[in-house]
Amino acid sequence: MNMIIYFSAEGHTRKAAFKLHELISSEIFEIKTKIPYPKNHKKLLEVAKKQWENHEDVELENDINIDEFDTIYLCYPNWFGTVPLAVSGFLKSHDFTDKQIVAICTHGGSGLRNSLKDIEKLAEGVNIGGSLATNSADIK
Incomplete structure (x- = not known):
């Protein structure tokens, strides 16, 4: 079974996840943080950068049992060259043995950077x- 798991603070990655959901048979799950990120892009970057620099654990509001899924399409924005801390926390809290992740990264021009290597370390x-x-500007 397929599962799309996504984290989106500004909506670009959410759009990408739902476009994918239209194309494949899957369930879909949004990773949410207990404390939402600011809607303002500049403030969001300030908060996220501070968390990243301090190696903070971001508390998640929700979770899902991934045991029944074989393939997980993980949709996330590139933050500071890698996955956001919310995605990192989600990956660390699950066992991905015998599971396949297809990584789908939205970005503003920086591509995947270190995210694949970091996913392998975390999951x-x-x-x-x-x-x-995919560049966020290209997501319609």
């Missing part, structure tokens, strides 16, 4: 089965 037992980087 125990994961197999990366492919990746796609």
